[in-house]
Amino acid sequence: xxxxxxxxxxxxxxxxxxxxxxxxxxxxxxxxxxxxxxxxxxxxxxxxxxxxxxxxxxxxxxxxxxxxxxxxxxxxxxxxxxxxxxxxxxxxxxxxxxxxxxxxxxxxxxxxxxxxxxxxxxxxxxxxxxxxxxxxxxxxxxx
Numbered sequence: 747x748x749x750x751x752x753x754x755x756x757x758x759x760x761x762x763x764x765x766x767x768x769x770x771x772x773x774x775x776x777x778x779x780x781x782x783x784x785x786x787x788x789x790x791x792x793x794x795x796x797x798x799x800x801x802x803x804x805x806x807x808x809x810x811x812x813x814x815x816x817x818x819x820x821x822x823x824x825x826x827x828x829x830x831x832x833x834x835x836x837x838x839x840x841x842x843x844x845x846x847x848x849x850x851x852x853x854x855x856x857x858x859x860x861x862x863x864x865x866x867x868x869x870x871x872x873x874x875x876x877x878x879x880x881x882x883x884x885x886x887x888x889x
Contacts, residue, residue, distance in 0.1 A: 758815030778826040832870035842884035
């Protein structure tokens with residue numbers, strides 16, 4: 747249900763406008779396939795926190811099969827990736843996994859995801875391009 751309710755970005759132009767259009771909020775975009783199980787699980791969590799983070803973050807979803815413009819540029823090869831942008835700048839976050847460009851694993855805890863979005867937003871407000879996640883995920887996934 748989450749992927750139905752969250753705003754969809756249906757073209758490269760829509761993605762650019764979403765990133766360029768927000769001056770004071772963080773733009774959170776879930777790149778993936780709407781029919782993929784991982785994406786559906788993550789979209790559900792994003793939908794549940796959207797109301798809580800609406801003052802400092804705008805959440806969007808983008809189907810990488812429909813919008814292929816960014817697949818190579820952002821290396822969108824994972825089933826599900828979440829990326830952060832602030833004032834037309836890509837925000838990176840160190841999760842301890844080695845990939846600072848995007849969050850490419852499922853977070854099913856709503857509070858953890860809110861904490862990450864808040865951490866990235868606070869770092870962006872201070873002018874940082876890379877922030878450290880409030881929790882280290884280096885041994886959480888596939889170990």
